[in-house]
Amino acid sequence: MSTVFDLEMTVQAEHIDRLGHVNNVVYMQWMQEVATAHIDSLGLGLQEYLELKHAMVAVEHHVQYRKAAFKGETIILRTWLNEINALYSFRQYVFYRPQDQAVLFSGNTKWACVEIATGRPKRMSPTFTQAYQPLAVDINPLDFTHIDLKNE
Template identity: 25%
Template sequence: MYISKCELEVRYAETDQMGVVYHANYLIWMEVGRTKLIKDLGFSYAGMEKDGVISPVVDINISYKKPLKYGDTVVIHTWVESYNGVRVNYGYEMYNPKGELAIEAQSSHVCVKKESFRPIQMRKYYPEWHDAYETAKK
């Protein structure tokens, strides 16, 4: 299983009145992790969009373990949890500066044609991407 890793510094604007990261920002950080994973595997989500294919979120789950605060450096781990040629499930873990697990999350996506929202088979449209996901998955 391949795990992509990236670091972000928590900005003040990403926190709430309690001084911890506002929950919706984790969704953005999950996107950062996915984009990094896709880039690490040699592909570009932006390139897929230019082809008229998008990958909407169809399910998401986040479990909050420890708070992250302004100035913390968060380490985001992202991987392909499962993949069946149409649906891909990504896994995420985010760690605080002490190396403690702060967030566990999963998101599910399906690639669809932008104009019709009809699902596509990755094997047919992006065979190299399909092979990379098959190799990288858990």
Template identity: 35%
Template sequence: MQDKPPNWDYPNPFTQAFSVQAEHIDFIGHVNNAVYVSWCQQAGWEHSLSLGLGFAEYQALDAAMIIRRANYDYILSAYTGEECIMGTWLTANDHKLTMERQFQLLRKTDCKTLLRGHWQLVSIRMSNGKPRRMPSEFDERYGAVVIERDA
């Protein structure tokens, strides 16, 4: 970030940097909304990998966390050549079946928020796609980094 410190919605985000490329721009001249969604997906997966839960672990446990519902608030536009940083947090875990993940995308030069996102996630059995109780590994690793939201 430049001179201004980031104003994150929650403390200690997992962050991932993104550079706006020409292929991210739509016919209106700014980053296409689908690109923001893709960046959320990438940041969420990288956060999971940093916690030691990747595809191999999902396969071994026959479990995965999948998106049940996603909401995005597109606040400001980004343009070719701009640098952005995505912050993400796990903000709820019922220790059984569901978790929540929040996202905030900032432009590096002025730290303005471009996007906020919210996912509701559910644990499934990979072999049949049906909901299942979270394996203890999910609860331990994901649950250890849940940020408590203000009520």
């Protein structure tokens, strides 16, 4: 079983769109960034993918934008795995603004295991299934009470 993974982000000028808030495409980029940071922390990043000759690729996203984020704000990007099988892993995301205790965004991604050379589906190796463990059932992924901001 695994735990949640948090990545602290400060909203920059380049994240802001013409309406003055974080652009919806940026949230998608943040999903990728926090997922990548999480797998790197599990010891299963790009280098390991290349060595193993298979990788996880996104095949489906579902997102919900709840509140706007603005330049200078600190955002906690949280992710965790909630399910895994031989071919797929399912990752959840919640982006949280500690300043007002607001959930800004939630989403999930279905990731498929593929052979890098061919792009064909492949059963996950034991290396993957050992690293990609679902969130422990006793952990509430929406509990942000223990957030310790680096910027404050």
